[in-house]
Amino acid sequence: MDWPGVSSKLAQLTSRQADIPGMDASSVELGAADPDGRGVPARYDRRRPRATAVSIIVPTYNEADNIGVLLDRIAETMVDYDYEVIVVDDDSPDGTWRAAEQKADANTRIRVVRRRTDRGLSSAVLLGMTVANGRALVVMDADLQHDERIIPDLVSSVLDDGIDICLGSREVEGGDYGDFGRGRRSVSWAGATLARVLLRLPVTDPMSGFFAVSRRRYEQVGDHINPRGFKILLEFLARGPRPSVDEVGYRFGQRLHGSTKLTGSVVVSYVLALIELTVGRFVSATFTAYALVGALGLLVRFAALLVFEQAGIGAAAILALELSVLFNFYSNNAFTFSSIGHRGRRSIRPLLLFHLVSAQGVIVQTGVTNWLTESSLFRNVLSSDGRAPVMFLAGIVVATVGNYILNVNVTWRPAGAVRPFGLRRATR
Ligand code: GDD
Ligand code: MN
Numbered sequence: 001m002d003w004p005g006v007s008s009k010l011a012q013l014t015s016r017q018a019d020i021p022g023m024d025a026s027s028v029e030l031g032a033a034d035p036d037g038r039g040v041p042a043r044y045d046r047r048r049p050r051a052t053a054v055s056i057i058v059p060t061y062n063e064a065d066n067i068g069v070l071l072d073r074i075a076e077t078m079v080d081y082d083y084e085v086i087v088v089d090d091d092s093p094d095g096t097w098r099a100a101e102q103k104a105d106a107n108t109r110i111r112v113v114r115r116r117t118d119r120g121l122s123s124a125v126l127l128g129m130t131v132a133n134g135r136a137l138v139v140m141d142a143d144l145q146h147d148e149r150i151i152p153d154l155v156s157s158v159l160d161d162g163i164d165i166c167l168g169s170r171e172v173e174g175g176d177y178g179d180f181g182r183g184r185r186s187v188s189w190a191g192a193t194l195a196r197v198l199l200r201l202p203v204t205d206p207m208s209g210f211f212a213v214s215r216r217r218y219e220q221v222g223d224h225i226n227p228r229g230f231k232i233l234l235e236f237l238a239r240g241p242r243p244s245v246d247e248v249g250y251r252f253g254q255r256l257h258g259s260t261k262l263t264g265s266v267v268v269s270y271v272l273a274l275i276e277l278t279v280g281r282f283v284s285a286t287f288t289a290y291a292l293v294g295a296l297g298l299l300v301r302f303a304a305l306l307v308f309e310q311a312g313i314g315a316a317a318i319l320a321l322e323l324s325v326l327f328n329f330y331s332n333n334a335f336t337f338s339s340i341g342h343r344g345r346r347s348i349r350p351l352l353l354f355h356l357v358s359a360q361g362v363i364v365q366t367g368v369t370n371w372l373t374e375s376s377l378f379r380n381v382l383s384s385d386g387r388a389p390v391m392f393l394a395g396i397v398v399a400t401v402g403n404y405i406l407n408v409n410v411t412w413r414p415a416g417a418v419r420p421f422g423l424r425r426a427t428r
Contacts, residue, residue, distance in 0.1 A: 054083040054155050055134030059124035063142040064094040065257035071103045071110060073148050081152070086132055087142075088113045088124040094258075096142075121209075122235075123227035129218055135159060138212045139232070140168075143258060146210040147250040154212035157246045164243035165236055167211035171204035174249025191270055198278045199238050203245055206234050207270070210250070217243055231270050238277040268338045287404055289336040294400050297328040321362070329354045337412040350411045357406045361399040369395030 056074060060067055067087065074085055087104075089097040089112065097114040104110040113127060125139050136158040140146040150168055157166035169175045171192070177185055188207050195206040211233050221240040225232065237243060276285035301324035308316035329351055333342055342350045372391040 052082055052084050052133040052135070053159065054078070054081055054136050054138060054151075055128075055132035056083060056085045056138045056140065056151065057125055057128035057132060058085060058087045058140055058142050059121050059128065060087055060089045060092060060096045060100070060142040061119075061121075062092045062094045062096060062258050064092065064096045064099045066143050067096055067100050068103055070142050070144055070148070071100070071107070073144075074151070075107060075109070077148050077151060081155070083109060084133060085110045086113060086128045087111070088115060088128040090119045090124060091116045120228065122225070122232040125232050126222070126225060126227050129222060135215050136212050137215065137218055140210050143255045143260075145253045145255055147253060150248050150250045151212075153248045154210075157248070158212045158214045161246070162244070163214070163246045164217040165211060165213050165233075166246040166248060167203065167205060167208050167233060168250045169203070169205035169208060169247040170250070170252050172247045172249045175205070175247075176249070176251040178252040179254055180252050187267060191267075194271070194274055195234060195237075198274055199234075201237050201245075203237065204247060206237060207231065208233055211236075226273065226276070228269060231273050234270070234273060234277065265338060268335055271335075272338070286336060286408070290332060290404050290407075291400060293328055293331045293336055294396075294403075296331065297324045298396070300324045300327045325355060325358045328358070332407070332412070340412045340414055342412075353411045354407065357403050357411060360406070361403040364402055365395040365399035367395075368398045 056078075058067070058070065071085060071087075087097070087100040087110065089100060091097065091114055097112055100110065100112045104112050111131070113131065115124065115127065128139075129137050136155045138151055138154060140148070140151075146168060154166045154168065157163045170177045170180070170188075177188075180188075188205070191207045192203075192205060195201055196203070209232075213236050217236065221236060224239045225235040237245065272285055272289060275288050279285065279288050301320050304320035304323045305316055308319055313319065333347065333350075369391045372394055373387065
């Protein structure tokens, strides 16, 4: 028995997949269409030739023990829907893709993309969206922490109510963190609060990895999304024109098998993403992070100076300066330039370079401050009391920009990169 339109749809899919950069058609494996010849229930037949209503995108990495259970549960919940499931697996060593393909052999709604060229959660989700046909695009974890029973509600909000983004939330009525650890819960809370304040987003759970987005929204912002890290929902919320949003509560489940891939670096990249989404239009997010660290370093320097002077330690100024240089180096290494992050013995050379850059910066800062203080230009603008701190800060700003350009190109230069200047934003 033939499924109307299926062969043309498959042809269309395959040609679309071949267009994805870095992928060839052979690394994409589609579920075989109706291999056992039992046909497809009549109720799907009627809707099929039109666009699929719902695409459920499931990124996976080492979820072999979970994926089968999840796919069965989705099939049960979505029995009345016109849907497809797209599993995007990054060639998991545990053979998650194989387990998913076995399910796909028996269920034509399941498609498996086995990606060999790239890795990462957000980029996997974006790839799933590229090949998806649905008018609503749902994203969820494979580890059974996201309750598939709310998918109909997420989808209805998007398809029936015309909402751009509907997210599964642990914070609203009906939502629950389950056995989520205290630490993770406070990280989640901090992330949500930051996003609410900085981006003024009316959502309670912007770190959720469980959401539905309309095709319209995807087409609006999909091309502008930063494919790094774990915060893809944040990107959909914050890029482009303001979306309409809605939330549906769900109880966060226990991970059944395997382990989380969310680490400290994921949190760092989330904070960097928030900065990028807040000020990125005007100035590079890396520079903003660098300047924030610099401001903290200045506080460290003054606090240390006070303490050392009180204690009557000689060379207090030099010691305080050195302390702030160390503070700046390690903070920038862990935060601002976390993607490069020098470690162990490899950080000795960059640390020495950072000292040279900082010494240069101190000279520039002092020079600029003295020059401005002595110049007649500002004599009449500021009272003599007000002048000193302003001139000091002006020196700091000039030195910070100079130091940044040097540090980006010397201390934290990505391997093999030619990058003459760092202030310009990377092109999107
Ligand atoms: N393809 C692919 N590639 N999938 C990945 C990768 C990757 O590099 N890393 C993780 N995944 C898959 C996992 O297999 C899982 O299905 C899902 O992405 C989420 O990963 P988890 O490791 O389960 O993350 P989590 O549960 O700790 O984090 C959850 O909460 C975060 C914040 O609350 C997720 O829902 C995140 O999306 C969310 O940001
Ligand atoms: Mn998870």
